[in-house]
Amino acid sequence: MKKDSIEIIKNFKIQLDDKLILRCIGLKSKESEVNSSIKKAITEEKERLPSFIHPTALYTIIPYEETSQHSIFKDAEKLALCICTIGPELEREVSKLMAKNELLRGLILDAMGSEAVESIAQQMDDILAKKARFMNLWPSKRYSPGYKSWGLEGQKFIFQKLPAEKIGVRLTESIMMVPRKSISFRINFYSEKTHISRNVNL
């Protein structure tokens, strides 16, 4: 990849784990104890899911000099920045379901949307970690703005560096991403393996 180039990826495989969905909708029973109407709703919404999601990610890799040189980037050689989304359609469908008093299906579809965008973020995390190793650098874990010592204003930094509108994502005045089912993150790339970096299976 050319330095500072922007890449868009769309070919994600989204496979959702029923256990995660059950946990996400607040069901603590064992899978075998879930009542049949809830199981049926999950199966049916899972079948409908692909028509409401458009998995897309946008990323760039920039040198440390182009960062804000905030302490969270300290010692990093490069920085990968990424925004992932499933697009706005699922949220619209969830709103429609809620308005039609289909609360359970709305909740299930919303949970599936959360898991789908998390799946994209995980796949991008793997892709970017491998890119780090191909550059002979060591990747950190992924960090999203608003977590640990990176404040929510970190969103502005990511959105300055990435043309998010190309994948239909924008920031509100209160620094929230629209569509809501979007995830942004950074990975620091270090020149040496440290306690912060992680192993990557190539």
Added chain:
Amino acid sequence: MNKIEIFSQMERSIIDGNKQEAEKLAKYAIENNMELTKVIEKGFVPGIQKVGQLWEKGEYFLPELITSAECMKAAMAILQPELERCQISTKSYGKIVIGTVEGDIHDIGKNLVASMLSANGFEVVDLGADVKLDKFIEKAKEINADFICLSALLTTTMLGQKRLIEMLKEKNLYGKFRVMVGGAPVNRKWAEDIGADGYAENAMAAVQVMKNLLNN
């Protein structure tokens, strides 16, 4: 079928989350000129109350709760026009204005709380998400609300809950409406610190806390 059997079936339809059955029974009640206030109080309400008890016992979880709330709302959607046509008023626990505070676009949790409250006999005006704080107060004054319920998902937007209470104080309206707060970053201490009347960590708890507040 006698009335007791029908009431029992109504209760069962809510507990089982059987929407079609609840709707069928609501229609049956209208077609057979049953006393609709009794249908609600002795048929459907005991069902949603039992669901609350099953939740407290840890036998029901969120999906069962909201499925039952769906059934209750579906039955009420059939009964309500008939009640209005006959100018029959039903028991309301209180009027609520609910919404997600300005700057916050999340609404799933708030929607579930609104639905649970509605299913449990509260009159709910849902203002949606990203609601200007002024709008909560205007609407509460307009409908003479008992509660203003404020949802926020982020630490940045939960400040709106604090601000709304400050605004109520500035307008000499503090105490006129009870203020409930909720959302992922919100806890009891936050509610106490900002002067909210109540806090609930989930939809069912909101119903219980609000009923308790009304009884105090």
